[in-house]
Amino acid sequence: xxxxxATARSGTRTGKQPDHGAWFLVLPALIPILxxxxxxxxxxxxxxxxxxxxxxxxxxxxxxxxxxQDLLHDTLFWDSFxxxxxxxxxxTVPQFVLALGLALLLNQNLRFRWLARALAIIPWAMPxxxxxxxxxxxxxxxxxxxxxxIRNLGLGDGRDxxxxxxxxLPAVILVGVWAGMPQTTVALxxxxxxxxxxxxxxxxxxxxGAWRRFRTVTWPALKPIALSITxxxxxxxxxxxxxxxxxxxxxxxxxxxLPMLFAYEEAFRYGQFGYAAAMGCVMxxxxxxxxxxxxxxxLRGGEEK
Amino acid sequence: xxxxxPARAGQYVAxxxxxxxxxxxxxxxxxxAFKPPRELATLHPTWIPKDPTLQNFRDxxxxxxxxxxALNSLIAAVSxxxxxxxxxxxxxxxxxxxxxxxxxxxxxxxVVSQAFPFVLIIIPLFLILKNLYLINSLPGLIxxxxxxxxxxxxWMLVGYVRAVPPELEEAAAVxxxxxxxxxxxxxxxxxxxxxxxxALFAFITAWNEFFFALVLLKxxxxxxxxxxxxxxxxxxxxxxxxxxxxxxxxATIPSLVIFAIIQKRITGGMxxxxxxx
Numbered sequence: 001x002x003x004x005x006a007t008a009r010s011g012t013r014t015g016k017q018p019d020h021g022a023w024f025l026v027l028p029a030l031i032p033i034l035x036x037x038x039x040x041x042x043x044x045x046x047x048x049x050x051x052x053x054x055x056x057x058x059x060x061x062x063x064x065x066x067x068x069q070d071l072l073h074d075t076l077f078w079d080s081f082x083x084x085x086x087x088x089x090x091x092t093v094p095q096f097v098l099a100l101g102l103a104l105l106l107n108q109n110l111r112f113r114w115l116a117r118a119l120a121i122i123p124w125a126m127p128x129x130x131x132x133x134x135x136x137x138x139x140x141x142x143x144x145x146x147x148x149x150i151r152n153l154g155l156g157d158g159r160d161x162x163x164x165x166x167x168x169l170p171a172v173i174l175v176g177v178w179a180g181m182p183q184t185t186v187a188l189x190x191x192x193x194x195x196x197x198x199x200x201x202x203x204x205x206x207x208x209g210a211w212r213r214f215r216t217v218t219w220p221a222l223k224p225i226a227l228s229i230t231x232x233x234x235x236x237x238x239x240x241x242x243x244x245x246x247x248x249x250x251x252x253x254x255x256x257x258l259p260m261l262f263a264y265e266e267a268f269r270y271g272q273f274g275y276a277a278a279m280g281c282v283m284x285x286x287x288x289x290x291x292x293x294x295x296x297x298x299l300r301g302g303e304e305k
Numbered sequence: 306x307x308x309x310x311p312a313r314a315g316q317y318v319a320x321x322x323x324x325x326x327x328x329x330x331x332x333x334x335x336x337x338a339f340k341p342p343r344e345l346a347t348l349h350p351t352w353i354p355k356d357p358t359l360q361n362f363r364d365x366x367x368x369x370x371x372x373x374x375a376l377n378s379l380i381a382a383v384s385x386x387x388x389x390x391x392x393x394x395x396x397x398x399x400x401x402x403x404x405x406x407x408x409x410x411x412x413x414x415x416v417v418s419q420a421f422p423f424v425l426i427i428i429p430l431f432l433i434l435k436n437l438y439l440i441n442s443l444p445g446l447i448x449x450x451x452x453x454x455x456x457x458x459x460w461m462l463v464g465y466v467r468a469v470p471p472e473l474e475e476a477a478a479v480x481x482x483x484x485x486x487x488x489x490x491x492x493x494x495x496x497x498x499x500x501x502x503x504a505l506f507a508f509i510t511a512w513n514e515f516f517f518a519l520v521l522l523k524x525x526x527x528x529x530x531x532x533x534x535x536x537x538x539x540x541x542x543x544x545x546x547x548x549x550x551x552x553x554x555x556a557t558i559p560s561l562v563i564f565a566i567i568q569k570r571i572t573g574g575m576x577x578x579x580x581x582x
Contacts, residue, residue: 022403025395029455036452040429047428105319116320119327125564126557127513129531133553134334143350143546145333232419239422242515246535263424268520273428280425
């Protein structure tokens with residue numbers, strides 16, 4: 001979750017420099033990270049500049065920017081990229097709005113609040129594969145509860161939501177919102193409970209209405225958490241795979257083919273390792289730019305107030 | 306604070322909508338899991354099975370090697386969780402107690418590693434593990450899971466170490482205890498609940514994981530539960546709904562139970578991290 005911990009400041013309490021013994025404590029974790037995480041990342045970037053393929057008999061060769069040139073003209077990739085952005089925004093924004101509302105609600109002294117928290121565990125802890133399967137049962141055209149409810153309400157016969165060209169993406173987005181909302185809610189709730197009640201009470205005594213109290217007291221305190229959660233949710237959603245793989249496997253006609261699904265097929269169905277690695281690089285680059293713009297913008301906005 | 310009656314009523318309506326939204330797909334999964342085939346074939350499905358049966362569970366075990374898959378998942382998740390905690394704890398200790406470039410770099414890495422599209426990692430990992438003959442093997446998958454869970458494990462553990470006051474360790478040192486003695490008899494007991502929570506979280510992460518397992522495990526007898534579950538969907542996406550629901554329901558139980566136990570600690574960890582940012 002919010003990973004901007006204060007480790008940079010960690011030593012301020014004791015101010016000690018690590019002695020040489022500390023290295024022996026660090027190495028057991030550091031070596032696997034370097035070998036199986038940093039290493040593959042650099043290797044992956046390097047692969048993007050090669051013609052690496054699975055089952056290739058000739059040695060792999062450097063091809064420079066060829067993969068990237070091909071990507072530039074690959075309309076299917078840009079389609080998936082556009083779908084990925086639509087999906088990431090489509091999930092992240094409603095997720096945040098709903099979660100914020102809920103966090104504010106659950107911060108009130110309501111009965112059955114405990115039940116909401118208990119239920120929040122379900123989407124959070126479930127394997128994504130099971131979440132996908134579960135919603136396929138809900139969306140099932142004949143035996144699913146969604147169409148049955150629509151029929152019972154007299155709104156028509158319902159439809160095959162996951163196979164419809166226009167309904168598939170909204171249908172998977174709804175599942176994405178469902179799956180990520182509790183986690184966001186709990187994080188925001190944790191942030192809310194960290195704002196001192198006295199501030200609210202003081203503002204209330206001063207005659208501030210609910211909206212003004214939210215804007216002047218709650219939101220400023222919540223903003224750092226909200227910012228990092230939204231940014232992380234956006235990246236996670238853009239990079240997501242399992243949920244949509246199970247729900248539609250990218251169909252119908254590529255309408256829900258997220259970039260990760262596209263790259264996965266390219267790499268492990270068609271064996272185009274170099275090309276898929278180049279896709280990964282483009283994804284990283286675009287995500288970084290979007291996030292940098294967003295973060296700088298939000299931080300500036302925060303300072304001006 | 307006082308809230309007007311209509312406002313309060315509105316709040317309860319909103320809460321009810323939320324509860325229904327969260328609970329209904331799960332309730333539907335359970336309902337489907339207990340329905341006999343003919344109830345699943347009718348056009349007007351009901352919430353409560355008219356004729357509940359355990360047949361779907363039996364069929365699920367007959368159709369796919371579920372027990373074997375669960376065993377594979379269990380081995381992978383337990384090993385990954387234990388190894389991750391054992392190697393992360395010393396590093397987390399150093400990160401929490403010493404100011405160094407390493408800690409800063411490690412924290413930066415934790416943040417950055419959250420942003421990878423896994424495809425950029427999985428292709429090289431696939432090639433590396435293939436050269437080591439660790440494709441289609443649990444040890445290969447476990448190695449990947451350990452590294453994959455390290456960032457979050459480190460991040461949780463640093464928080465737990467910092468919650469142990471250094472003054473306690475200093476007092477033990479003044480009393481003449483050796484550094485190792487201090488760690489074993491003062492720090493470790495205070496850290497134990499945090500270690501357990503971190504291990505359980507790493508367990509759930511590995512138990513639920515799908516992408517790496519899909520790519521790295523090729524044959525059904527090696528595959529983990531999430532991968533085997535997708536076999537129920539069939540090649541054309543035409544699924545036998547009852548056994549599918551039954552198997553999916555069973556696969557969720559361990560993570561739900563564990564998560565219910567450690568949920569408060571994870572929230573606490575998130576809060577600690579968020580507040581200091």
